[in-house]
Amino acid sequence: MKVIIIGAGLGGLTAAYALAKSGHDVQVLERSSKLNPTGGGISIRPSASKVIQSWGLQQTLEQISDRSPYVSYRELNTGEVRTTVVDDPQHADWGTTRRAMVKFLSKYAANAGARIRFGAAVTRVSDDATRASVTLEGGEELSADLIVAADGIKSHTRRSVLSDLGSPEQWEPIVDHTTFYGFSVAATDLASDPGSTKLTENTNINTWKGEGGFVVTRYSEKFNRVGLLFAIQGETDQKGLWDENGDIEHVRRFFSSSCSDMIKALKLADACDRWRVAEVPNLPRWSSKAGRVVLLGDAAHAMHPNAAQGYSTIIEDIGVLQLLLSSKSAEASVPEVVNVWQAICKPRAERVKEFSRWNTKHLSGRTEHAIGVSHADSVLDGVVPDGSAEFSSLEFWKWNVEYDALAEAKKYLEKNKSLSKL
Template sequence: MATPHQTDDTSTKMIERAPRLDIIIVGAGLGGLATAVSCALAQHRVIVLEASRELAEIGAGLQITPNASRLLRRWGLEAEVEAVAAEPTLLAVHRYSNGKILAEERDFDKKMRTKYDAPFLDMHRADLQKILFNKALSLGVRVELGVRISKVVPGPEVVLESGKRLHGDLVIGADGLWSKCRESMLGKSDQPLPTGDLAYRIVLDLEKMTNPELRQWISNPQVHFWIGPYSHAVAYSLRGGTMYNIVLLCPDDLPKDVSRSKGSVGEMRALFSGWDPILTRFLEQVDQVDKWKLMHREELETWTNAEKDFVLIGDSCHPMLPYLAQGANSSLEDAGVLGGLLSHVKSKEQLRWAITLYERVRKSRSEKIVRETFRQRDAFHMPDGEEQEVRDSLFASQLGKSISCNFPSRWTCPEVQPWLYGYDSYHEADEAINLHPFSSIGGLESE
């Protein structure tokens, strides 16, 4: 297996132009591959280590919000992504029992592009992973599959389970919720914590549908939420309206030590019995389903080591509940900021400066999003009663109007949506550099 210092006949112009840093990324999920792309575009040499023997992104549907879609455009992937995505024209929130519309944003696709100069897209995770993987390879990134790491040690060095050691100038931990890199950073075992919720994940094919109404829902891309006591459902089209992704969020009943298992279709239908008939008709089409325990982690004091040559990104340091669909989007933000900062690094001496800025730019925002996802869960999962009635009255007061308040659905809330979707990772990186140029690094770390 090649180390970051090795080249071969497949080397690209990126490597021929004398990369400044040798970077090792642990994990080839969406965050790891996006970071590989951004770091390669910043003219650094990159190797990605992935434990799986084949790339198989877990999960199905993925909502790419403008804060991430503008990054995909920046990386030259806009056409490829939009060719396999679905762009929803409407976002609606329904009451669980009768499907009554509580909130509705028509022309959602046009409004997103007008407000943020970037689209809101729904797509299959595997499609995005493949696109990022191919882009990384085209930039000269080496992706090594079936490589399990044991730990990261000072150097920085990645120690593989085989005993082999790989040395780089920078190690980036992008190995997800069950991160070995996180444990190395902390120097101890660190297990994810249950949230009390689980998810049923479902994907349906248009070609297998015979019901005309269900076919219409799938082929006309929209986003629909149904919110109810302690649970909610979200559904949206994938692949240009040829697939339908449904996620059901409800109280966790899995054993403590089980994070994923086969689910009972009958049990799932029973849990959502009495919900909106259109949703239950979709559930009648399901013949198998998996259950996923939703996990989170406590905030870390720092995402970097003292030497600033080992850093965490994505779910390894800020895993997010799916209630705002920001897990993958935030990982892509990490990639954009890190790549933007590293594009200014011309020597190893500047690495400490760049990584210090990365943590400063990203940590507070990511943790703010994590907290906001819990607030969205609370707003969507209210049991029937006085508080729910107040919420629904607020929904009703804004229906058909330009929303002018702190709204229960953060997806269209005028106080949350702009800072969430309007974020530009490369602009934030440039602003940080303007405020804290390389010569100011001593003062920066002491602030």
């Protein structure tokens, strides 16, 4: 099958690898002249590492990732651990950097046979009764059996895909009043200060809960650096969703009463990126009306980053799509496969997105309940996962991080016997 992927970011390159590995003819169209990954650290939660394991990438991915066996919630002002949630030990919870992951994926996608074409700006996407196609700047037209739009939260393709459903403005990103300020510091610069040891004592996700703001940190042994995200609620002078000109002095002032670990890290920083937290509203569908153009990742379900599941849900989506396409019989059409894919993946992503939004408020001190038991370790072993449970419960937490997308897809196909073509 011929597949065109729009965008060579994390989602596009992951899809390129997975689909090329399955034997499809894959071409990635990237408008920039080269790979240009922006942003800091990313997480690959157990729900996504199950998919990674099915692709056989676990050992090589370990070379650029650090494992996190648990997640800690701390008090921002004291550094005291309030809650620790222990994840599934059988499936990795990895942390790495966006730059390292993009480099990794581009290599493995190319090795699998995917072709990346730079300087290829897509100006039009169409899908009629017989074929799907893209038009590039200059007028060149390319057709495919399936077009995957992985062009981000401000996706131009989204407008085309949903053009039959009214004004395109209703599908634009919803911007929150929270801004992230991100930077990293060398672990060696922190090691000599006994007041900053909490930042390097483990490689887990550490979330420091405050009032009106919070911090997320992660130490990487692989890169000998600590990544820090400082979140502040309130308006800024920022015009776009992301820029390179965060006001580090503003961050220092806002967090001046935080624990010594934060103060030390902020002293070491001389600049920071900043980006507004935003999400895409729940879409009526993730595909074109004819069903051969699909929205992937942030183009379909961009969410607040505070479940650390943004990239992981993308991996889940790709894993399920790959599974369904591999299971497709000669009688099943691509639109039929796409409809099943949405039925499986869309409710999951939208529930996680709702939790991410809730957690933004929780971490800023605007909800009543903490996750799990507020004074003890919360071990997930023996907990029954429940996606409809309270967000503060361990039942929901387990469903959030240990969901098995491929197993759920197989269950869906088994339950819906009418889908016999797949």
